[in-house]
Amino acid sequence: MTTTMADPKPASADTSRTPALVVDGVSHSFGDKKVLDNVSLTVEPGAFVMLLGLNGAGKSTLFSLITRLYDNVTGEIEICGYDVRRKPSQALQRLGVVFQSRTLDIDLTLTQNLKYHAALHGFSNREATERARLALELVGLADRGNEKVRALSGGQLRRVEIARSMMHRPDLLLLDEPTVGLDLGSREGVIKIVRDLVAREHLGVLWATHLMDEVLRTDQVIVLHKGVVLFSGGVPQLLSQTGTSSVREAFRAITGTKAPFEEAA
Numbered sequence: 001m002t003t004t005m006a007d008p009k010p011a012s013a014d015t016s017r018t019p020a021l022v023v024d025g026v027s028h029s030f031g032d033k034k035v036l037d038n039v040s041l042t043v044e045p046g047a048f049v050m051l052l053g054l055n056g057a058g059k060s061t062l063f064s065l066i067t068r069l070y071d072n073v074t075g076e077i078e079i080c081g082y083d084v085r086r087k088p089s090q091a092l093q094r095l096g097v098v099f100q101s102r103t104l105d106i107d108l109t110l111t112q113n114l115k116y117h118a119a120l121h122g123f124s125n126r127e128a129t130e131r132a133r134l135a136l137e138l139v140g141l142a143d144r145g146n147e148k149v150r151a152l153s154g155g156q157l158r159r160v161e162i163a164r165s166m167m168h169r170p171d172l173l174l175l176d177e178p179t180v181g182l183d184l185g186s187r188e189g190v191i192k193i194v195r196d197l198v199a200r201e202h203l204g205v206l207w208a209t210h211l212m213d214e215v216l217r218t219d220q221v222i223v224l225h226k227g228v229v230l231f232s233g234g235v236p237q238l239l240s241q242t243g244t245s246s247v248r249e250a251f252r253a254i255t256g257t258k259a260p261f262e263e264a265a
């Protein structure tokens with residue numbers, strides 16, 4: 001499959017060199033509870049970055065700040081060089097998101113769900129139809145467009161959500177625990193689709209998870225623990241720095257946690 005979305009991206013900074021995402025010195029509190037403390041990270045174009053953290057580490061809060069669900073009052077967040085606070089529409093135009101909770105309308109078809117989303121982005125009906133077709137092709141569901149979403153498996157639902165997040169050709173994709181609750185085969189299918197997109201579309205991806213076995217040796221890793229970034233770098237560096245032989249052991253060493261991690265559902 002050699003699908004490339006038909007329409008050019010909106011005029012932007014030189015996205016081949018500008019980082020897809022820069023988070024710089026971001027903190028966030030709920031009341032007097034600080035849940036993110038001076039968080040900094042970068043996602044380069046074409047990089048698959050694993051944001052590793054246990055439940056409650058602050059991953060979803062960070063995503064809420066990047067997507068502008070919450071206002072970041074401390075620090076800077078830039079998407080493709082656009083500050084999300086000062087240039088929100090330019091920044092968010094380049095962002096695709098797959099949220100932790102399921103957000104498709106199960107009584108609509110796959111295509112209807114995607115076209116509804118495209119309409120929100122201001123695409124004409126004709127353009128929305130074409131983008132929906134291409135997006136479903138990207139995730140291997142080109143022949144299922146006329147089926148109702150309720151007929152899909154959990155893994156297929158996630159793939160439709162990924163297709164939807166790709167419809168406007170973002171440069172940065174955020175996925176918040178996208179494989180939680182999926183069986184092992186579905187998990188592998190979903191992560192492979194996103195890895196293929198990274199390679200083919202040169203997307204920057206920030207993939208939040210607490211499932212350590214999703215990390216490949218070539219990934220960039222950020223360990224977020226209790227709102228603090230404890231490590232940022234490549235897997236070989238993570239292993240050598242901790243003197244361990246697996247990401248799971250390294251995570252335990254860095255965070256001082258002993259609890260076993262959830263594996264495939």
Ligand SMILES: Nc1ncnc2c1ncn2[C@@H]1O[C@H](COP(=O)(O)OP(=O)(O)OP(=O)(O)O)[C@@H](O)[C@H]1O
Pocket residue numbers: 030035053054055056057058059060061062177
């Ligand atoms: N709206 C809120 N009000 C108060 N506290 C919150 C709110 N949202 C999150 N928190 C707290 O902030 C901390 C970080 O939560 P967050 O959901 O960002 O973590 P997470 O790493 O995404 O974990 P999970 O996958 O379980 O959601 C937790 O202690 C959580 O209880």
